[in-house]
Amino acid sequence: MLFSFLFVIGLGDHGAVDLYQLHLRKVALNRSSIELEKKNRALYRNIQRLKYDPEFVENIARNELGMVRKDEMVYQFRKKKQ
Secondary structure (H helix, E strand, O other): OHHHHHHHHHHOOOOHHHHHHHHHHHHHHHHHHHHHHHHHHHHHHHHHHHHHOHHHHHHHHHHOOOOOOOOOOOOOOOOOOO
């Protein structure tokens, strides 16, 4: 009877094994939550900069979209074939 009682505690529903698996899942969810919070903060900072920082918007337009000002001239150089 003692053996069956220990078996139920260890391997039964809501036993020690389930408790350990839930603990591991909680740790993984906490890590995921921390990473999502970091990403949210970074996105919030980018949104604020896009709203209120014209130099940041210009930098994005130049580097990511390849835009230039009206008074600028663009030169394209071709590579020599070897």
